[in-house]
Amino acid sequence: MQNGELQAFERIPVEIYPDATKAVATVAAEIATAIRERQAAGRDFVLGLATGSTPVPLYKELIRLHREDGLSFSNVITFNLDEYFPIGHEHPESYHRFMKEQLFDYIDIPEERIHVPSGEVGRDDVFAACQAYEEAIAAAGGIDMQILGIGRTGHIGFNEPGSGMRSRTRLVTLDRLTKLDAARDFLGEHNVPRYAVTMGVGTIMDARSLVLLAWGRSKAEVIKQAVEGEPRDSLPASFLQAHPSARFVLDEASASELTRNRQPWRVGFPDWTPELSRKAIAELSLSLDKPLLKLVDKDYQENGLSELVTEQGPAYGLNIRIFNELQHTITGWPGGKPDADDTYRPERAQPARKRVLVLSPEPQDDVLAMAGTLSRLAAHGHDITVAYQTSGSLGVPDEEARWAAELIVEASRGEEAVLAKRVLLELDEKGAFDQDTKQLREFKAYIRRNEARAALQRCGVDLSCIRFLDLPFYENGRYRQFQVGEADVSELEKLLRRSMPHQVYATGSDADPSSVSAKGFEVFRCALERLRGEAWVEDCYVWLYRSDGREWAAHQTEMSVPCSPDELKIKAQAIYQHRSQRSQVPVLDEEQTEAWEQAIARNRQTATTYDRFGLAEYEAIECFVRWRP
Numbered sequence: 148m149q150n151g152e153l154q155a156f157e158r159i160p161v162e163i164y165p166d167a168t169k170a171v172a173t174v175a176a177e178i179a180t181a182i183r184e185r186q187a188a189g190r191d192f193v194l195g196l197a198t199g200s201t202p203v204p205l206y207k208e209l210i211r212l213h214r215e216d217g218l219s220f221s222n223v224i225t226f227n228l229d230e231y232f233p234i235g236h237e238h239p240e241s242y243h244r245f246m247k248e249q250l251f252d253y254i255d256i257p258e259e260r261i262h263v264p265s266g267e268v269g270r271d272d273v274f275a276a277c278q279a280y281e282e283a284i285a286a287a288g289g290i291d292m293q294i295l296g297i298g299r300t301g302h303i304g305f306n307e308p309g310s311g312m313r314s315r316t317r318l319v320t321l322d323r324l325t326k327l328d329a330a331r332d333f334l335g336e337h338n339v340p341r342y343a344v345t346m347g348v349g350t351i352m353d354a355r356s357l358v359l360l361a362w363g364r365s366k367a368e369v370i371k372q373a374v375e376g377e378p379r380d381s382l383p384a385s386f387l388q389a390h391p392s393a394r395f396v397l398d399e400a401s402a403s404e405l406t407r408n409r410q411p412w413r414v415g416f417p418d419w420t421p422e423l424s425r426k427a428i429a430e431l432s433l434s435l436d437k438p439l440l441k442l443v444d445k446d447y448q449e450n451g452l453s454e455l456v457t458e459q460g461p462a463y464g465l466n467i468r469i470f471n472e473l474q475h476t477i478t479g480w481p482g483g484k485p486d487a488d489d490t491y492r493p494e495r496a497q498p499a500r501k502r503v504l505v506l507s508p509e510p511q512d513d514v515l516a517m518a519g520t521l522s523r524l525a526a527h528g529h530d531i532t533v534a535y536q537t538s539g540s541l542g543v544p545d546e547e548a549r550w551a552a553e554l555i556v557e558a559s560r561g562e563e564a565v566l567a568k569r570v571l572l573e574l575d576e577k578g579a580f581d582q583d584t585k586q587l588r589e590f591k592a593y594i595r596r597n598e599a600r601a602a603l604q605r606c607g608v609d610l611s612c613i614r615f616l617d618l619p620f621y622e623n624g625r626y627r628q629f630q631v632g633e634a635d636v637s638e639l640e641k642l643l644r645r646s647m648p649h650q651v652y653a654t655g656s657d658a659d660p661s662s663v664s665a666k667g668f669e670v671f672r673c674a675l676e677r678l679r680g681e682a683w684v685e686d687c688y689v690w691l692y693r694s695d696g697r698e699w700a701a702h703q704t705e706m707s708v709p710c711s712p713d714e715l716k717i718k719a720q721a722i723y724q725h726r727s728q729r730s731q732v733p734v735l736d737e738e739q740t741e742a743w744e745q746a747i748a749r750n751r752q753t754a755t756t757y758d759r760f761g762l763a764e765y766e767a768i769e770c771f772v773r774w775r776p
């Protein structure tokens with residue numbers, strides 16, 4: 148739908164697919180066609196490649212085309228965008244290794260045709276190496292098609308904000324946010340290399356065509372900026388707008404902030420579904436800073452909503468309808484209010500005591516999003532099971548493990564403490580970048596279990612209800628390379644069968660597809676699919692929560708659970724118990740960087756929004772959306 152109104156907002160062609168799998172199928176098919184056409188003409192195809200989680204599904208599809216469709220890469224020359232610096236090619240997080248593990252080892256590309264900037268050259272030789280990289284690209288005839296991801300700072304390759312439009316391959320210093328994003332992969336922010344070698348914006352712009360891929364809700368804001376904002380140094384991806392053959396290939400979640408999705412009435416004549424009118428009216432109220440019930444026809448007309456008010460108005464009726472809809476989402480009884488009329492309540496009154504299953508992809512996701520709701524469910528006497536799908540061991544910094552192991556060794560007066568002593572030995576022997584041994588991961592998992600228990604205790608949840616599933620996809624995997632398998636799904640299926648919940652709380656439905664949350668949700672979805680048809684499944688409400696720092700918007704929310712100031716304190720304490728997840732280095736600036744601060748701020752923000760609508764004024768609110776597969 149590249150109509151005139153759309154072009155008024157979008158400064159670069161955008162393609163949106165329901166999910167990443169469908170999106171990459173198109174791009175991979177395009178690459179395959181181009182490779183084959185060149186093969187037929189006896190020529191090379193020069194492909195620019197990217198790293199990060201984003202291109203992983205594309206590489207999977209290319210491997211599949213190679214295996215099942217006979218696509219040969221023998222006439223392909225590749226150039227990767229970037230590499231950390233300094234870093235050894237064998238380092239588990241080096242892009243050399245990443246590319247081998249994700250693509251090169253599985254296709255028939257001749258080794259000498261692969262180019263990845265080196266993180267191994269000496270500091271004095273970097274400049275020459277960067278120049279040689281540029282020359283190699285030129286010698287290959289330039290890049291035919293460059294695949295790109297996008298960082299949260301809007302960077303492409305490692306061209307951080309401030310990179311000039313004409314920059315070339317060079318050594319750059321990494322941004323704080325980029326390092327934070329990489330901290331998990333490197334098992335701690337302090338392990339992340341400070342520099343990187345990257346193709347410049349100019350180098351990238353020289354490619355004959357550019358395809359930027361993005362998935363998941365976490366990219367939505369930066370995508371909006373890059374697509375709709377003025378091109379500017381502070382957002383290097385926005386420079387792509389000037390390229391004659393660049394496009395963005397997105398999934399629905401990463402495209403969700405684009406005007407065409409956020410405010411479709413501004414780019415055409417949308418179908419005014421109840422959700423869309425709720426969205427439009429909620430936004431109108433907030434943008435005019437007027438409570439819902441005070442909006443008048445003129446407000447609608449002057450703000451692009453004439454059609455809505457003409458079709459469904461007058462304002463008075465619309466206002467009341469939306470006010471009531473939002474009002475009805477609010478409940479202090481997340482498990483349903485016994486003996487109450489539940490016609491307009493999010494949850495059913497019966498049965499009064501429900502079996503509740505809370506699925507937390509990693510320890511802490513649960514309390515980040517719903518500690519307040521958990522406290523209420525516990526106080527109302529529901530039969531709760533909290534299942535941690537993965538151990539979360541990868542998220543524990545070595546320092547934390549050392550701290551705990553030393554404590555155990557000292558407390559046991561050096562006598563037994565076999566595991567703890569072995570852990571200390573392993574930590575001594577282990578380089579900062581080395582992968583954890585099985586034992587070390589096990590020990591780190593204990594740390595997270597302990598934290599999870601302490602957190603739930605704060606919420607008043609009975610600790611005997613906790614299940615640590617330690618799903619194999621996580622235990623046997625590493626970040627970006629998790630693969631859900633039968634063992635994962637059957638484990639969850641067993642749990643569901645055993646607990647037959649009336650309510651499930653889950654997350655990850657619109658997360659980055661390679662993230663732990665998304666994998667956790669995939670496992671749940673597959674398990675539930677197998678149980679379809681059973682009476683309890685048909686009767687089960689699935690409530691989606693968000694623990695990734697982005698709360699559901701008011702127009703989406705179907706259950707809003709208020710927290711009192713005291714409950715909010717408990718929530719902060721519960722999150723605080725996840726000691727291994729706090730920053731390892733105290734941050735002394737104004738930013739609220741700690742998880743509990745952010746979660747509390749978010750819940751307060753939601754309450755403020757409801758207050759601005761003219762609804763009741765609460766201290767904080769937690770939000771849920773019902774999942775209807």
Ligand code: GLP
Nearest residue numbers: 198199200201296297298304305
């Ligand atoms: C890194 C890479 C970029 C990549 C970005 C986003 O910074 N240098 O090329 O686009 O991460 O990563 P992800 O795809 O994992 O979100």
